[in-house]
Amino acid sequence: MSSKRIAYYPKPAGGLDALKASLAALQGQGIVAKGFATLSHANQPTGFDCPGCAWPDRNHHSSFEYCENGVKAVAAEATSHRVTPALFNGATVTELMAQDDYTLESHGRLTEPMRYDAATDRYVPVAWAEAFALVAQHLNALPSPDDAIFYTSGRTSNEAAFLYQLFIREFGTNNLPDCSNMCHEPSGVGMRPQIGVGKGTVTLDDFTKADAIFIFGQNPGTNHPRMLGELREASKRGCKIVVFNPLRERGLERFADPKNPVELMGGETKIASQYYQLRIGGDLAAAKGLIKAVLEQGAQDRKFIAEHTEGFESFMQGVLDEPWADIEAASGLSHSQLLEAARIYITSNATICTWGMGITQHKHSVATIQMLVNLLLVRGNIGKPGAGACPVRGHSNVQGDRTMGIYEKPAEAFLDKLGKAFDFEPPREHGYDVVAAIEAMAREPGKVFFAMGGNFAAATPDTEATWAALRNCALTVHVTTKLNRSHLVHGKEALIMPCLGRTEIDQQAAGPQGVTVEDSMSMVHISLGMNAPASPQLMSEPAIVAHLAAATLTRSKTPWLWLVEDYSRIRDKIAEVVDGFADFNARLKAPGGFYLGNSARERNWQTLNNRAQFKSHRLPEEEAANQLFKLMTVRSHDQYNTTVYGMDDRYRGVWGHRRVCFINRDDLIKLGFGAGQWVDMTSVWADGERTARRFLLVPYDIPAGCLASYFPETNALVPLSAFADEARTPASKSIPVRLSLHVE
Incomplete structure (x- = not known):
């Protein structure tokens, strides 16, 4: 660990220091040789999907399809360190709570299921059958299925997520909060009524054809470094990259590709053509200012607007009526800066707008995203090569989990198909999102909280209130690979269920199994582990769900244990239920998997009026500063x-x-x-x-x-x-x- 200091870093993102940091990550986990062997299988046609971010893979035959971020994620999973019962014998939960998050992470992989013993304030080993029976006992004793809350992390595979939501709905609730509720929920909520789909409309190929890329509220150098490779190539061919971000972020300024010998030894590529440091929350005003400049110069795409959109005239008038002074004050940018950025947008024949959680985690995030989509629509930048909307999600399968039905507000059509495929009547009432789940746990003692991965206690807002809510539960259960804060903020009873990681061989009755994921650009591909499991007592996520369902739903018609003998059986059922997954198993055989498609990309607007919608929003009223x-x-x-x-x-x-x-x-x-x-x-x-x-x-x-x-x-x-x-x-x-x- 470095000594504590603050010292300016003069180099570009990436470069030799990224390789050094990657090597240090492998050394720190005690797996240098094993680590390099494991990484050679990352993001390969017969390998595993990186458990880090959801950025798609450019070249499925390259031996170097990973980044520093991915190396750290793989190293953490493939670590030689182990959390055995000895750790819990030596420390109470109260004592472990005093450790910081880094220390908790560094203990390594969990090796067997554990049960909290209140008498000793320690976790103790428990047999899998006993653990499943305890969960089933609690669930079946609840006054209502809605007294159970089932959280999902974005690392959960499609197969596990599909079985998980099926189990939960057969149990009788739609309480399916997930990590989307805390990150890109506004992207889907904003885009669906506007263009008919809540996912990004671009593919990687569009990044090779864009004349301009506008980046809002995003830091790819840390959060999804492989995106820097696409930005580097775009910059080198002359694409304008325009950044709107309050912080100066090195990865958006300069990048040295670790795969390029010249840049590895000191060269670099400039990323941002223009970098605008707007005030926090100023993106809505900035986007509106760009649109106002387009309209004042008569640069809108009249043909596209007439053929494909609705609501333009009233939207246009509202934008033109917005005073420039108000836009400048709200954005923190000057009139000249906004006009400069608008000129780049107007002269571009194909523009991508991309954004991250710097946009989505605001009160006015939905309005901001709809204004960004308005910006694209006003010049016809959806549904043509090199252009479109690109919300960049974090966890590697957060988009896939939502596609599989992990959603507290499921569509009626999805529930109809699910019920038909498994011969039951799914619940129709909407369930809890993350905020509502915390409120419910705080309000009503005795609930059951079950988490499929993630670190709920650390990821959620209002820490004191959230922790009190979790401690109010009768039972908390966490399916996980490593120890984290959430396992220590527990209910009256608690279980830790250790699962296989994505790098590990998943052996079931029919042989080694692969799971699938969907990346940020709607590509679905298979992931096959290659390492021996960290412990012989680990179970896969699909197997954990199946055994829990079998123990809980004694009258279920679903052959749970049969389904997990061969995951192709799960995929066959997915193909019956989920749109876009026909011939799922056959289509997976193509290197890199298959593209789900995107209706808006085809200019097929699945909105109420079959047209893309311009959405008007006033600038937020500024709250009084009061030295805040x-x-x-x-x-x-x-x-x-x-x-x-x-x-x-x-x-x-x-x-x-x-x-x-x-x-x-x-x-x-x-x-x-x-x-x-x-x-x-x-x-x-x-x-x-x-x-x-x-x-x-x-x-x-x-x-x-x-x-x-x-x-x-x-x-x-x-x-x-x-x-x-x-x-x-x-x-x-x-x-x-x-x-x-x-x-x-």
Whole structure:
């Protein structure tokens, strides 16, 4: 671990340091030789899909289809470190709670199922059959199926997700909150009524044909580094890359491709043609300003608008009536900056708009996404080569899980087909999303909380309230590969069910099995593990679901254990139920899998009126400042979602720290504070104040009035009731806070 210091990092993203960090990750997990052998199978036609991000694979025959982020994810899964009962014999749950997230992660892979023993405050071994019986006993004793909550992580495979939602619906509830509720829910909610589909409309091939790529609220250098390869190639051929982001992020500025010998030894490629540091939450106004410039110059695509859209005239008038002064104030950008960006957009014949959680985790995220889609529609940039909408999702199968039915608001047509295929009547009432699930657990004692992967206690907002809600449960259960915070924030009874990782051989009755995933661009492909399991007691996620269902649903007509003998049987049932998966098993044989298709990409608008819809939105009213800052929560470079791989944030120049607060230098002067001082952050909300203590002030290139700090440390500041309109995603990127000097 690095010594604690703040030191500017002068190099581009990637390069030799990315290779060094990758090697260090393998060394730290004690698997250098095994690690390189494992990585040679990553993202290959007969290998496993990287358990990191959901960015698609360009070349399925390349031996180097992974990145630093992926290496860390693979190393963490293939680690030589093990969590055996000895760890729990030596430490109580209370003692383990005192360890930080990095330390918990570093203990390694869980080796056998464990049950919480309240008398000793320790986890103790439990047989699988006993564990399944305990869950079944609790579930079947509930007054209503709706008293159970079933969470899903985006790393869950299609096969496991399909069986999981089937089990839950046969049990009798649609309580299926998932990680989408905390990240890209606004993308689907915003896009579906506008263009008829909630997924991105581009493929990787479009990145080779775009004249311009507009990037909003996204940091690919840390969150999905393989995207930098596409941006590098686009930049080198002359594509304009226009970035809107409050923070200066190295991966959006400069990149050195570790696969390129020249760049590996000191060369680099400029990524952003223009970089606009708008204020936090200013993206809606910025997009509206770009549209206003297009309309004022008469540069809209009149033919496309007339043939394919509805609502343009009233939308146009609303945009033209918006004063430039209001747009500038709300965006934090000048008139000249907005016109400069608009000129690039107008001169581009094909433009991609891409965005991440810097857009989705705001109160006005749905309106912002619809304004970005308006921006594309006004010049006909959906449904032609090199153009379209590209929401970039995080976890490797978060999009696939939703396709498989992991959704608290299922479509009636999906439920009809599911019921027909398995001969039962699915519940129709909508279930809980993440926020509603936390509220329900807090309000009503005795619920059962079951998590298929993830780290719910660390990923969720309003930490104190969420933890209290989980502790209010009669039973909490976690299917997982490694120990994390959620296993220590438990109900009255608790189970840890260790599962196979994606790099491991999944041996079932019919032989080794593969699972499938869907990436951010709707490509579905198979994943085949190649390592021996970390322990002979591990079960696969599909097998865990099947055994739990068999133990719980004693009258079910579904042959649960037969289905998991051969996963092709599960895929045959998926083909019966899920649109786009006809001949599922046969289509998987193509290298790289198959494309699900996208109706909007074909300009087939599956909206109420069979036309793409312009959606009007006023600029948000600015709340009174009252000396408050806007805080955005971010990941460090040594982190993926809630998994902390190390304590460094290389590109931002932070070494050995995590409790830091990035702040504008002028704001430091105005406050009378200095770099290196420790502060407390207090969020101010209608229901009261929340404080996170002892953060190091770090001057950074960020707009005045804006702060940034890492999660999950700052999740405690996000009120449970602060969420996106319509989508209810926690507004973790725009938290009103004040700073005060920390007193020891």
